[in-house]
Amino acid sequence: MSGLPFGSRGAAECPCGSGTTYDACCGRFHRGAEAAPTAQALMRSRYAAYAVDDLDYVFRTWHPRTRPELPKQQPGTTWLALEILDVVDGGRSDETGVVEFRAHYRDASGTDALHERSTFARRAGRWFYVTAE
Template identity: 50%
Template sequence: MTRKTTTPATATCPCGQPRPYPECCGPLHAGTAQAATAEQLMRSRFAAFAKHDEAYLLRSWAPETRPVRIDLDPGLRWERLEILGGTEGGPFHTEGTVEFRAHYREGRASGSLHENSRFRREAGAWVYVDGDITD
């Protein structure tokens, strides 16, 4: 079982948008709103990793590639997200990609994950399908 972390209501959302968490990714995590674009889903998934929200990560994952569970490392802190590009993934698309770099800290070491992720709409909602990790 992983622990969820809390974010003060006035803190900027972990996804990198200049809005407080309750006005940004909070409603997506709570299930009261859906991502309008593939990038918004990507940002909300990054925020879910940062907050250790395993339930949201699984809920926003395509069924055919979704793992049974996610083992989130409590010592790993996801700190910053850079969106590098993407294709389609807008409000009127059914598929899209988002290229990103996610920065993390583990103890005193820091690093980043660079991925080109694939998304698609399923029953009107964006879901993460899979991604290619690059150097």
């Protein structure tokens, strides 16, 4: 899905694997129409942002205390699937949360997966990615 003009993505299935359209799922967060309501929703939307090459969204949702100058993605990376393995807190009334996931991808070296346990924090009513193990 990466590289398609924004307008052509809307009716396509969301890369996060929710089974809904990109517009109805993560696209609304990427456009800024809504903020992700939970840590898991933010995790999914950040994965989708990598898949559609929206690194501005990745940057905006990275906690200011831990974010790099600019998030980077290896050229030629295609994100294939997201598996949510565990969620600890991170609900609508929580201030922190943890989401463990496996993100499958393909690059010049072949197919692989990134396995991470990410921490999230709510700041001024919005969820932010903090760090990962």
